[in-house]
Amino acid sequence: MIQLDGVSLNYKDDIPLLENVNLHIPQGGFCWLTGPSGVGKSTLLRMLHLEKKSSTGLVTILDTPTNHARRSILCKLKQRIGMVYQDFRLIPNLTVFDNVALPLRLQHSDEETVQRWTMRILGWMGLEHKKYVYPKFLSGGEQQRISIARAVIHRPNLLLADEPTNALDDYQVKRLMDLFYDLNDLGCTIIIATHNDALIRQFPAPRLKLENGQLWTSDAV
Numbered sequence: 001m002i003q004l005d006g007v008s009l010n011y012k013d014d015i016p017l018l019e020n021v022n023l024h025i026p027q028g029g030f031c032w033l034t035g036p037s038g039v040g041k042s043t044l045l046r047m048l049h050l051e052k053k054s055s056t057g058l059v060t061i062l063d064t065p066t067n068h069a070r071r072s073i074l075c076k077l078k079q080r081i082g083m084v085y086q087d088f089r090l091i092p093n094l095t096v097f098d099n100v101a102l103p104l105r106l107q108h109s110d111e112e113t114v115q116r117w118t119m120r121i122l123g124w125m126g127l128e129h130k131k132y133v134y135p136k137f138l139s140g141g142e143q144q145r146i147s148i149a150r151a152v153i154h155r156p157n158l159l160l161a162d163e164p165t166n167a168l169d170d171y172q173v174k175r176l177m178d179l180f181y182d183l184n185d186l187g188c189t190i191i192i193a194t195h196n197d198a199l200i201r202q203f204p205a206p207r208l209k210l211e212n213g214q215l216w217t218s219d220a221v
């Protein structure tokens, strides 16, 4: 479960991106996060990923109140979250394989599991042949797929995906959404930020619309 109680969010003295917002998303929820460019979608996802603190209010992630939680609790909690960054954020001095394997290694998975799962997801993405390649030699679409593989490899309980389809073609978008639906069927809560209305129409799900510091919820259309 994700819950926000009276949450405000802003950068330094800037106008608030969220202002006294309440929100409840049950475990296993699936929703779009929408709103025009610059409204604060990426910042909100970063807050849910425990990278940015709210200015006021209570933030509960995966049933864990985070405001006064110890660092060790927050570290463990973060390992249960998958994040697809809008700008991919692959680690430049790690190969494709090591980028994707990172969440498993942070969880101290044994090397056989790391090898098996990493090759499996790379195969699914059609990128096994790139496993020794460094990110700067990949196309935008390849980087996006690697970023998605890294976000899902450890079967997170919460997946936050920031414009995850921008660099993908129609066929890859359909496969990616199937992957997200499969994860969701396994109980993973999924929030996907997009400014692409056509995408939402193609894959209907409830919406969180960010506007004027408020989050408006609406059912699938």
Ligand SMILES: Nc1ncnc2c1ncn2[C@@H]1O[C@H](COP(=O)(O)OP(=O)(O)O)[C@@H](O)[C@H]1O
Pocket (backbone or CB within 6 Å): 011, 017, 035, 036, 037, 038, 039, 040, 041, 042, 043, 044
């Ligand atoms: N690190 C930062 N420091 C200060 N302002 C920022 C920072 N990141 C984003 N912003 C500002 O916050 C606002 C929301 O940005 P963002 O969350 O990226 O919006 P969206 O993802 O909806 O396009 C924008 O006005 C942006 O310029």
Ligand SMILES: [Mg+2]
Pocket (backbone or CB within 6 Å): 041, 042, 043, 086, 162
């Ligand atoms: Mg953004």
